[in-house]
Amino acid sequence: MDRIDMKTIAITLGDPAGIGPEIALKAIQSLTAASDAAHTRLLLIGDAGTLTATGSKLGLPVPPVIQADDLDTAPSAAILPTSRPAEPIETGRVSAEGGRQAFEAVRMAVDLALSGRIGAMVTAPLNKEALHLGGHHYPGHTEMLADLTGVRDSVMMLAHQNFRVSHVTTHCALEDVPKKATAARIRRVVDLTHAALVALSINDPRIAIAALNPHAGEGGIFGRHDIDITAPVVADYQAKGWRILGPVPGDTVFVKLRAGQYDAVIAMYHDQGHIPVKLLGFVIDAATGTWTELSGVNVTLGLPIIRTSVDHGTAFDIAGRGVAQPSSLIEAIAYAQYALTRQA
Structure with missing residues (x-):
């Protein structure tokens, strides 16, 4: 048609x-x-x-x-x-x-x-x-x-002004995240996020991948997912000349995004990515303790x-x-x- x-x-x-x-x-x-x-x-x-x-x-x-x-x-x-x-x-x-x-x-x-x-x-x-x-x-x-x-799949990206967060997993139990956050899935999210940023006229975008575990696993003390799964993916992209960084600990990666050090962050799970975007996007009335307005967009990639x-x-x-x-x-x-x- x-x-x-x-x-x-x-x-x-x-x-x-x-x-x-x-x-x-x-x-x-x-x-x-x-x-x-x-x-x-x-x-x-x-x-x-x-x-x-x-x-x-x-x-x-x-x-x-x-x-x-x-x-x-x-x-x-x-x-x-x-x-x-x-x-x-x-x-x-x-x-x-x-x-x-x-x-x-x-x-x-x-x-x-x-x-x-x-x-x-x-x-x-x-x-x-x-x-x-x-x-x-x-x-x-x-x-x-x-x-x-x-x-076969798609990617959720939340955006609040220049604060953009894509998600490796979204609506699933937290206990299921590690097995869903495979190297193939992380690559898919990186590729779609990179393409979306280029479409937004951001050439050669800087993308950080948030760590799954505290302190990116702390050398394996807190888990090996970031070391065994995410780090090799990042190394492969860097070898191609892409500005992909990580795994960056989740307690600092969004501060760096807000500071403009990255163009987007890839979160490993729903709340890891949603909380910082919504914290910035909600306008709160201090007198009543209620939200009066919300800024932010959900974009489906792929x-x-x-x-x-x-x-x-x-x-x-x-x-x-x-x-x-x-x-x-x-x-x-x-x-x-x-x-x-x-x-x-």
């Missing part, structure tokens, strides 16, 4: 019981007022009824509803409803229906991206428990997208399509209250827009 519009970006609503519908409408409102709105079509994929109800409750404008056949003539913002009839759900509650709706929106966006009918997809957060209750047993978006696009995402969850506790901030979603859309310009 011919590509209809490489500047069309689909935004999946995630779990409709969370803040996805709210931040999607707020992002649309903000971005369609921008001067370059005519150059990017934003397509909300999800239940039109949920979006209409959210817009009515919170006083947010709701884009018109279109059908898939109308994509090439759609306005700069539109809603493409999922084909599966939606059942009522309760805001702020985990449900099988919420999981099914979230999956259906992602599946539809992937199909449109693979067929060339949209240029990129951006995902609002889903709830993993709801996803499983709905019959879709994926650890998260990253693994789901790899399966739906038919790739897919045949462009996919970015927010760097936060469904926030069921504040869903429907009108206080959710769309900052992370707007950043994710901006990353997708940039990727499209680089691809053109």
Whole structure:
């Protein structure tokens, strides 16, 4: 099929019981007022009824509803409803229906991206428990997208400004990390991270690999994974002239990244990489002790399509209250827009 519009970006609503519908409408409102709105079509994929109800409750404008056949003539913002009839759900509650709706929106966006009918997809957060209750047993978006696009694996990269962290493993038990962090997997993450940085106009990027064990194993006293698995991989890349460093102890590697000594860090497991990015990205109200805003983007590397995402969850506790901030979603859309310009 011919590509209809490489500047069309689909935004999946995630779990409709969370803040996805709210931040999607707020992002649309903000971005369609921008001067370059005519150059990017934003397509909300999800239940039109949920979006209409959210817009009515919170006083947010709701884009018109279109059908898939109308994509090439759609306005700069539109809603493409999922084909599966939606059942009522309760805001702020985990449900099988919420999981099914979230999956259906992602599946539809992937199909449109693979067929060339949209240029990129951006995902609002889903709830993993709801996803499983709905019959879709994926650890998260990253693994789901790899399966739906038919790739053998993919890589999660979190980005907060110039603070970028890719992950060797993500949604698995900590006890399973060592056997999953193989030399082959580390090489795959290095290759995809390097390519992503070059695509961001960072030539000859500096990439540090975080150690799995404290003090990078301390000569084997605290384990040999860093010595036997990671160090030989680093040596091979350095022999090719790549600026790959490590294994660097996890308690200092992110300080050095923040100081600008690296362009990215490769973390061995989920929390090792997520904690520093989210610590920087969350804006905390000192008076209330609650977070008011979040900056950061989740980018999936290794897919045949462009996919970015927010760097936060469904926030069921504040869903429907009108206080959710769309900052992370707007950043994710901006990353997708940039990727499209680089691809053109």
